Amino acid sequence: MTSPTAAPSSGPAAPQTGPREKVLKFIAPWKVPALAVLTAMAVGAILIAVAGGDPLSAYSGMFEGSLGSPRAIAETLVWSTPYILTGLSVALAFQGGLFNIGAEGQLALGAVLAALVGYGLPAILGGSVPGIIHVPLTILAGGLAGAAWAGIPGWLKARTGAHEVISTIMLNYVALNAVSFLLNGPMKDTAPDNVIARTPLIAESASLAPILSSFRLHWGFPLALVAAWGVAWMLKKTTLGFEIRTVGANPEAARYAGMHVGRTIVVSMALSGALAGAAGAIEVSALNHRHQLGFSQGYGFDAIAIALLGKTKPAGVVPAALLFGMMRSGAPRMQFLTQIPVDVISVIQALILLFVAADVMVRRLYRLKGDRERVVITRGWGS
């Protein structure tokens, strides 16, 4: 049984270590994901053709809409920001042997608490709050809400063995209903002309500034990259990271080695939730400046595909998130040019996950040699 953390094996060790071998060795682990993306795009092209569109103009439209102009590139990065954070969230949980399907709910609650701090704090303190304190507090609040929400399934798993897959999904629905209640009731925007479920606008001081004033691209994007670096560093260099990976690879061995398995599970889930919650907070602070019902475009679910495409490692999550950001930001242009509904993007993303998960399919299709990776990320209900 290979652990998800072990380096992918690349067949028998190469006898020489020239520059060519080095390059080959470097790209070896990325061959299957890259081919999976290509295959999914090809199947997507067939789907587009069947639906009566021209795949070539659809894909060139997507490319144009995501990378064709400085504005398009900025939009791609805006889209990628929540993807990086939620992708990291799911990947971190995977490293700890946990499957966090609850990123969507954690993100929603993070956004709610961030909005509350954003518009409520000045009112409570009876004056304005300096931005240098207010912005970090807003994002921190989002992270804390996500951590608390994800901590529940972690605690349930450690304490009673309730499988996190079901409990995180249930908590998604609980969060969804709770947020709907808050936005329709206690936290509803009281402006006289407002009829929809949304909070008031957050204070100016709680807003994360754009990097360039002419684009929507904001400081959340570099923040997300820093988070990716931080998670990678934490997993690789700290005791906590080592414990998380060990518990993820083999909880029995971890217990035998004297690690506190239950506590590590709770901490992994809380950290995972903090990332998802921060993603929600950044969306509120930098883009919408309020929480509006249904603002999330399913970031939490796409995050699963992103984490797996990135091989559950921070260094892989960032390019995977950028790819997904490109697809999402280019989709409107594609729809405009070809009249193919944007939902085709969801299908392509699901196909990517399909081909990444079933790497045997890809290996057979392209006659790749070498060992297949046997990734056991989750176990049955009992463990």
Next chain:
Amino acid sequence: MDYRRYGFIAAIVVVLIGIIVKLGSGTVPAGSIVSSMIGTTIAVATPLTLGALCGICCERAGVVNIGIEGMMLTAAFFGWFASLYVSSILGVGPMASLLLGVFIAIVSGALMGALHALLTVTFEVDQIIAGTVVNLLAMGMTGFCNRQLFFGASSAFGGTIPRAPGVLPHIRIPLLADIPLIGGVFDQQPIALAALVLVFIAHFVLFFTQWGLRTRSVGEHPRAASAAGIDVLKVRWANIVIGGAIAGLGGAYFTLESVPSFEPLMTNGRGFIALAAMIFGNWKPIGALSAALVFGAAQAFQINLQLFRDVIPPKFTFLQQSSVVGLVPYVLTLIILTGVIGKTTPPAADGVPYDRERRS
């Protein structure tokens, strides 16, 4: 050992019905409230029971299936589309097109089951990830097809949704349906009745036939089963495809029996609640049915609370918010899963891919 759990179930159902009866006592006779609550409970429990049966088929054979939600969603869409297409383009009568819709739903559920089997049994993909693939694919595919077929460039219906052929009619079992209070049990739509019958068939097949013995042995100890001459992979494939077909019937409930329309993501987590019902029912059909009834009662409670919202005592007016009561089934699921009401034991080889060549 199961008595505590059945007691818990009975208590919850009685309390929920009791509250509604108390609320509505001023306006509606108690007998008809109880009868309608029971009827709604069974109707809501239908897709959960069928989903749980799908889960039992798969997991008794050793394959975890969290893709039930996706299987039901796919079946709901394609079953509905087939019935629409047949009734509006080919001009076939409503009953025939509904029945064809149910058939197509079952077939599309089985096909999604085949995808899950291909991934988990043949390619030995991590089973929970394979289930997630099934779910995400179903979400994307039904959303895409829905928009493309009704509003897209090559729409089959030219931008307007045609009139649906309606929903499957109630079947009233004579005499039994006239029993006071519990008569509602025998006045149900066909898929609900089929679900009740399937529970007992599944129980019989699983515990009293050779097929059931083989299935269970493959789920408990595949290597021993293999040594006894059972083709583990074949038994797993068959069970997952059959399970998918049952989930497909559950999906048909949403668009052909409950409401005559399709909405993206309309299964709304029922597939996962079905899984919880399966776990709570200790991987047994009758246990799963009883757990599904708890969720059914919770939903019936929510629906009836909306009817009597004006007589809710002032202290509890927050219950008028549908999102507050909407929490109940999900919180209940969480409580049940934490094993408060006794531990459950999954099949021993559940979740472990079977590799002929590997020793373990």
